[in-house]
Amino acid sequence: MIDARPHVLHDHYDVVVAGGGPAGLGAALAAREAGAERVLVVDRETEAGGILLQCIHAGFGLHHFGEELTGPEYAQRVLEAALDGGVDVLTDAYLLDVGADRAVKLLSGEHGVATLDTRAAVLAMGARERTRSAIRIPGERPAGVFTAGLAQRLVNLHGVLPGRRVAILGSGDIGLIMARRLTLEGVEVAGVFELLPHANGLTRNVVQCLHDFDIPLHLSTTVIGIDGRDRVERVTVAPVDDHRRPLPDRAWDVACDTLLVSVGLIPENELSRQLRLRLDPVTQGPVVTSAMETSRDGVFACGNVVHIHDLVDFVSAEATLAGHHAGLFAAGRHPRADNVRLQPATNVAYCVPHTISTEREHTVYLRVRNPLERCVLRLSTPDGVVVHERKLRYVVPPEMVNLRLRPAVLADFHGDALQVEVLAR
Amino acid sequence: MTAAGHDVAIIGGGVVGCALAHELTRHRIDVTLLERATEVGFGTSKANSGIIHGGHHASPTTLKGRLEWIGNQRWGDLCDELGFGFARVGELTVALSEADLPTLDHLVEQAEAKGVPGVERWDRDRVLAAEPNLTTDVVAAVHGPTTAVINPYEACFGLAEQAVHQGLVLRTDCPVLGLARNGDTWVIRTPAGPVHARYVLNAAGVFADAVATMAGVGDFTIRPRKGEEYLLDKRLAGLVHRVIYPCPTPTTKGTLVIPTYDGTIMIGPTADLVDDPDDVTTSADGADRVLAAARRLVPGISDRDVIAQFAGVRAVLDSEDFLIGPTAAPGFVNVAGIQSPGLTAAPAIAELVVDLLRAQGLELAPAAGPAPPLPRPVHFASLPTEDQRALAERDPRYRRIVCRCEFVTEGEVLDAIDRGARTLDGLKFRTRTGMGRCQGGFCTSRCMELLAHDQGAPLSAVTKRGGGSWLVLERDEVQGPGPDTGGAP
Ligand SMILES: Cc1cc2nc3c(=O)[nH]c(=O)nc-3n(C[C@H](O)[C@H](O)[C@H](O)COP(=O)(O)OP(=O)(O)OC[C@H]3O[C@@H](n4cnc5c(N)ncnc54)[C@H](O)[C@@H]3O)c2cc1C
Numbered sequence: 001m002i003d004a005r006p007h008v009l010h011d012h013y014d015v016v017v018a019g020g021g022p023a024g025l026g027a028a029l030a031a032r033e034a035g036a037e038r039v040l041v042v043d044r045e046t047e048a049g050g051i052l053l054q055c056i057h058a059g060f061g062l063h064h065f066g067e068e069l070t071g072p073e074y075a076q077r078v079l080e081a082a083l084d085g086g087v088d089v090l091t092d093a094y095l096l097d098v099g100a101d102r103a104v105k106l107l108s109g110e111h112g113v114a115t116l117d118t119r120a121a122v123l124a125m126g127a128r129e130r131t132r133s134a135i136r137i138p139g140e141r142p143a144g145v146f147t148a149g150l151a152q153r154l155v156n157l158h159g160v161l162p163g164r165r166v167a168i169l170g171s172g173d174i175g176l177i178m179a180r181r182l183t184l185e186g187v188e189v190a191g192v193f194e195l196l197p198h199a200n201g202l203t204r205n206v207v208q209c210l211h212d213f214d215i216p217l218h219l220s221t222t223v224i225g226i227d228g229r230d231r232v233e234r235v236t237v238a239p240v241d242d243h244r245r246p247l248p249d250r251a252w253d254v255a256c257d258t259l260l261v262s263v264g265l266i267p268e269n270e271l272s273r274q275l276r277l278r279l280d281p282v283t284q285g286p287v288v289t290s291a292m293e294t295s296r297d298g299v300f301a302c303g304n305v306v307h308i309h310d311l312v313d314f315v316s317a318e319a320t321l322a323g324h325h326a327g328l329f330a331a332g333r334h335p336r337a338d339n340v341r342l343q344p345a346t347n348v349a350y351c352v353p354h355t356i357s358t359e360r361e362h363t364v365y366l367r368v369r370n371p372l373e374r375c376v377l378r379l380s381t382p383d384g385v386v387v388h389e390r391k392l393r394y395v396v397p398p399e400m401v402n403l404r405l406r407p408a409v410l411a412d413f414h415g416d417a418l419q420v421e422v423l424a425r
Numbered sequence: 426m427t428a429a430g431h432d433v434a435i436i437g438g439g440v441v442g443c444a445l446a447h448e449l450t451r452h453r454i455d456v457t458l459l460e461r462a463t464e465v466g467f468g469t470s471k472a473n474s475g476i477i478h479g480g481h482h483a484s485p486t487t488l489k490g491r492l493e494w495i496g497n498q499r500w501g502d503l504c505d506e507l508g509f510g511f512a513r514v515g516e517l518t519v520a521l522s523e524a525d526l527p528t529l530d531h532l533v534e535q536a537e538a539k540g541v542p543g544v545e546r547w548d549r550d551r552v553l554a555a556e557p558n559l560t561t562d563v564v565a566a567v568h569g570p571t572t573a574v575i576n577p578y579e580a581c582f583g584l585a586e587q588a589v590h591q592g593l594v595l596r597t598d599c600p601v602l603g604l605a606r607n608g609d610t611w612v613i614r615t616p617a618g619p620v621h622a623r624y625v626l627n628a629a630g631v632f633a634d635a636v637a638t639m640a641g642v643g644d645f646t647i648r649p650r651k652g653e654e655y656l657l658d659k660r661l662a663g664l665v666h667r668v669i670y671p672c673p674t675p676t677t678k679g680t681l682v683i684p685t686y687d688g689t690i691m692i693g694p695t696a697d698l699v700d701d702p703d704d705v706t707t708s709a710d711g712a713d714r715v716l717a718a719a720r721r722l723v724p725g726i727s728d729r730d731v732i733a734q735f736a737g738v739r740a741v742l743d744s745e746d747f748l749i750g751p752t753a754a755p756g757f758v759n760v761a762g763i764q765s766p767g768l769t770a771a772p773a774i775a776e777l778v779v780d781l782l783r784a785q786g787l788e789l790a791p792a793a794g795p796a797p798p799l800p801r802p803v804h805f806a807s808l809p810t811e812d813q814r815a816l817a818e819r820d821p822r823y824r825r826i827v828c829r830c831e832f833v834t835e836g837e838v839l840d841a842i843d844r845g846a847r848t849l850d851g852l853k854f855r856t857r858t859g860m861g862r863c864q865g866g867f868c869t870s871r872c873m874e875l876l877a878h879d880q881g882a883p884l885s886a887v888t889k890r891g892g893g894s895w896l897v898l899e900r901d902e903v904q905g906p907g908p909d910t911g912g913a914p
Pocket residue numbers: 018019020021022023024042043044045048049050051052055058059060061093094095096124125126127173174177268271302303304305308309310311312313315
């Protein structure tokens with residue numbers, strides 16, 4: 001890849017972006033396009049591109065670039081666009097802190113500890129994987145239990161394999177993709193075990209990564225124990241009842257030397273917490289306005305650090321919005337205030353952004369709690385007056401729903417809160 | 426080593442074996458320590474509550490009760506000398522009903538009898554003012570100011586490291602398989618060949634009965650008693666400031682809420698007899714019991730807060746006390762049954778054993794000079810910005826973060842490797858890599874690279890904790906037959 005390092009590190013920037021994945025790079029470019037002079041992206045890896053760099057499969061960019069790219073190709077495009085647009089990209093540098101006055105502290109392989117001022121900041125630190133402990137599997141603690149993303153890193157970036165026979169807990173996308181990847185490497189995949197009654201990853205990944213390779217997917221099933229003193233020797237799996245409680249009488253053992261855990265991602269919110277941003281307890285990312293501004297003035301956020309996206313294309317769209325407003329903020333033009341709060345209600349886990357304006361056009365992203373077919377997405381006032389409805393063919397939790405809202409739709413609405421629901425028709 | 430071999434061989438490198446090695450190498454003798462694991466402290470000594478008990482919990486009529494209080498008084502200085510952290514946070518033993526009050530009185534009396542200073546009764550208001558997150562059901566408590574917390578594995582590493590500087594011959598990956606007498610010396614059988622020594626100290630923890638049997642004096646049985654512990658997200662740091670004990674029962678101190686030395690909260694342990702001394706499994710039932718008990722003390726704790734769990738096994742004798750002393754086998758000394766408070770008592774145990782060996786005729790002249798103190802490992806995250814800047818300026822290894830949750834630099838990892846870390850767990854216990862929220866999802870591959878590089882070996886040679894705990898395979902080690910079903914019955 002291109003050596004993107006700036007030769008000098010200035011002590012002042014208009015916009016500093018934490019994280020050089022598609023979110024951070026996209027935001028930086030948008031900030032430049034909005035007129036910001038000096039824009040710096042900081043990424044802790046030695047190459048910018050974020051999680052995409054380890055996703056060597058295709059399936060990226062259909063919406064954003066209109067063609068199907070691999071992860072690294074998509075990353076390369078957004079990186080080149082950012083560099084061409086005059087963005088400084090500093091890799092091998094860890095953003096440690098954004099102070100009250102937006103003084104940014106970083107630790108750089110090239111520059112050591114550096115502190116810079118910035119007028120606006122964009123958080124784009126991406127996500128990390130949930131771990132085994134977050135779901136607490138009792139048993140032994142042998143070697144051989146990996147998050148799917150770590151396994152992906154080991155296989156794709158280090159050229160080694162996690163084991164000979166693998167069980168996968170959780171049907172998140174990374175787990176599905178690793179099921180295929182490992183099979184192609186000659187590793188046996190004994191099965192994918194998913195607690196929920198439906199897969200947690202994209203349908204196309206279930207088809208292309210499991211069905212096409214005859215890898216069994218056991219729904220409503222979970223791992224209830226791990227055996228093996230030094231290295232995993234077997235896991236015990238059991239079906240669960242309607243309340244997701246395991247039924248140990250119906251448990252069976254799966255011999256394997258490796259357990260991959262793919263139980264989803266959560267926003268990397270260390271910095272957000274340090275900054276004391278208001279967080280959404282469901283997304284675990286910051287609460288944002290329609291300008292992607294967090295609860296602190298001049299601190300914006302986009303991408304997986306706000307909520308987990310299934311498609312990078314939507315990350316890029318959100319990044320453009322955040323970067324645009326960060327760029328304007330740096331020039332002294334603060335985003336206009338929103339006037340409506342969105343309240344997730346029946347079958348809606350969360351909505352992003354958390355507030356909107358009745359005067360502007362928005363895309364609202366939301367995730368449902370349960371699958372439904374032939375349903376309707378409804379906006380209504382807290383006392384039940386329907387404001388807007390849209391029919392949907394089907395909804396499933398792994399696939400984000402997006403709702404384009406034009407001001408005309410809300411013309412007759414004068415309240416300050418809207419409930420968002422997805423109901424059966 | 427003299428022609429006859431070592432003066433003393435210690436079997437077992439837990440905190441007891443390490444403290445013995447440390448105390449013995451203060452003298453001009455030749456000492457070796459044999460540990461079956463890849464690093465010291467990987468048995469029970471890394472898997473406990475990390476509390477240096479206040480000194481007033483165990484009765485002065487027991488050996489463990491006497492050594493608990495002496496040990497408590499040693500650890501502060503020892504930690505300074507060995508360059509690791511020690512925090513005298515104090516404790517509260519809380520009564521949740523009037524029925525518990527006599528237990529509180531008894532604790533205060535026991536403290537007076539043992540000379541443990543400052544142990545006193547606090548009323549409800551004072552308790553809640555000091556620990557506002559405690560349950561409002563609290564009736565009263567006993568405050569003990571002498572209680573401290575440490576990272577127990579650091580104690581083992583530090584004791585062993587300084588002992589090695591003083592001449593200890595440390596043998597890891599070295600399980601003792603058999604013992605035989607040859608004239609005046611013991612011949613200790615190991616996979617790496619025989620080791621000879623005049624005196625053998627049996628500090629094999631839950632395996633002390635097996636080792637005693639090898640020496641022909643297996644006249645006691647260790648009953649393994651497991652304890653599960655659960656670590657909570659560091660977001661809960663500050664939930665309690667002192668170690669919180671419920672009123673104890675005759676066999677256990679109960680489930681505690683512990684502010685660990687690292688500032689996180691840990692809850693546990695359970696106390697369950699198990700058959701297998703190597704059984705360190707955690708269980709759903711154990712988690713439920715620990716959480717329920719901890720919530721009785723601090724209701725704000727939720728099961729969603731648990732980020733890590735582990736278990737350790739106490740080596741319990743029927744007497745419920747330590748067994749320390751010579752045996753019918755000449756030169757073979759038991760240091761067995763070291764259940765709780767064994768961590769606390771370890772330095773006192775070592776002093777007692779040195780006296781015993783002297784009484785047995787071992788000549789113990791003081792070493793030439795005191796061991797130089799060990800440097801305190803750098804903890805980059807907690808340095809002031811100016812010091813971070815200067816260090817990163819001077820040494821580029823401190824410019825790269827390896828573990829993002831615990832914020833550990835490459836410099837710290839490399840230093841830990843220099844000081845003896847051989848495994849992923851060894852790194853974790855020395856630097857906290859992989860201990861945070863992501864539990865190694867991010868730093869594992871980098872840590873493996875750094876270990877592999879140091880050992881001049883491929884990634885596939887790196888282990889989690891030695892033995893068969895391999896982590897990855899090279900591509901040519903795998904030739905699976907393709908997809909297969911692990912199908913449901
Ligand atoms: C395995 C997998 C498969 C996927 N498959 C597809 C697919 O097929 N199609 C598709 O469209 N999408 C897919 N996605 C989704 C998409 O790739 C992600 O949503 C997108 O990459 C998120 O971008 P981001 O910039 O928010 O985060 P990331 O790409 O995670 O980037 C965040 C960056 O910030 C850096 N960073 C974090 N904290 C700091 C700090 N303090 N200082 C400096 N740098 C920091 C990180 O190192 C990282 O480089 C997949 C995702 C994964 C994980």
